[in-house]
Amino acid sequence: MKQLTIAGNWKMHTMPSDAVALCEAIVHHSSTANALSQGHAVVLAPPLTSLAGVVASCMGTGVEVAAQDCHAASSGAYTGDVSAAMVAALGATCVIVGHSERRRYHGETDVMIGEKAAAAARCGLVPIICVGELLQDRQSGNTNTILQAQIEGILHGLGQQPLTRAYLAYEPVWAIGTGVAATPNQAEETHHFLRTILDDGQGALRGVPILYGGSVTDKNAEELFSCQSIDGALVGGASLVAETFVAIIQAAIRVGAQAA
Numbered sequence: 001m002k003q004l005t006i007a008g009n010w011k012m013h014t015m016p017s018d019a020v021a022l023c024e025a026i027v028h029h030s031s032t033a034n035a036l037s038q039g040h041a042v043v044l045a046p047p048l049t050s051l052a053g054v055v056a057s058c059m060g061t062g063v064e065v066a067a068q069d070c071h072a073a074s075s076g077a078y079t080g081d082v083s084a085a086m087v088a089a090l091g092a093t094c095v096i097v098g099h100s101e102r103r104r105y106h107g108e109t110d111v112m113i114g115e116k117a118a119a120a121a122r123c124g125l126v127p128i129i130c131v132g133e134l135l136q137d138r139q140s141g142n143t144n145t146i147l148q149a150q151i152e153g154i155l156h157g158l159g160q161q162p163l164t165r166a167y168l169a170y171e172p173v174w175a176i177g178t179g180v181a182a183t184p185n186q187a188e189e190t191h192h193f194l195r196t197i198l199d200d201g202q203g204a205l206r207g208v209p210i211l212y213g214g215s216v217t218d219k220n221a222e223e224l225f226s227c228q229s230i231d232g233a234l235v236g237g238a239s240l241v242a243e244t245f246v247a248i249i250q251a252a253i254r255v256g257a258q259a260a
């Protein structure tokens with residue numbers, strides 16, 4: 001059976017009380033429990049200010065909680081940042097690193113992102129490592145070259161740190177928040193390429209599930225999940241409405257059942 005991961009990245013949305021209400025609506029829905037019982041994974045990534053509240057709401061449900069970033073250092077003079085250990089201490093089990101919005105607005109590089117993933121792993125967190133090309137890269141036919149360079153930089157940053165569990169999230173920047181998702185063919189082709197380069201050799205990312213992100217909705221999730229090399233989704237906007245996010249979870253259940 002195909003086991004999928006459905007992760008919601010809430011970005012800088014939801015005040016603490018809204019976050020807990022959204023979380024409660026998702027975790028107490030019967031489809032969420034069904035999905036988990038069938039081996040699918042559900043991950044919620046609220047803003048840091050809501051992390052503890054969402055962790056408390058998810059306690060005992062099997063739904064995992066992710067932070068949206070962490071620093072690579074264990075402590076230090078980094079005003080405004082949080083370490084992986086601090087995230088873990090709040091009860092999160094995962095952390096997103098290298099989202100294109102962090103790359104764009106905070107100047108994060110591939111090596112830094114690899115270092116963050118290593119810091120996360122050292123603290124027992126599961127890193128969800130993001131890569132993706134810009135529109136001009138895709139239009140000029142450079143998608144694979146860009147992605148390969150991103151992976152190489154990330155592996156360099158990871159160094160010798162073993163990863164017990166991790167995810168790669170392929171998020172084409174042109175698909176994020178635009179309503180224009182990659183077509184299933186585009187996504188499958190790129191995931192297949194990523195699968196090949198990750199599994200080629202003994203790199204730390206060998207075998208990691210690859211999530212697709214970029215305008216995933218309840219309308220396109222089933223078709224994307226049906227693609228052979230797609231192991232789940234990192235959902236932005238559509239994860240902010242419980243009904244829509246649950247509908248995406250239901251799509252995963254249907255695809256899992258078909259592939260059984």
Ligand code: 13P
Pocket residue numbers: 009099171175176177178179213214215216234235236237238
């Ligand atoms: P959207 O689903 O809103 O396009 O965002 C995708 C994303 O950036 C998830 O990390």
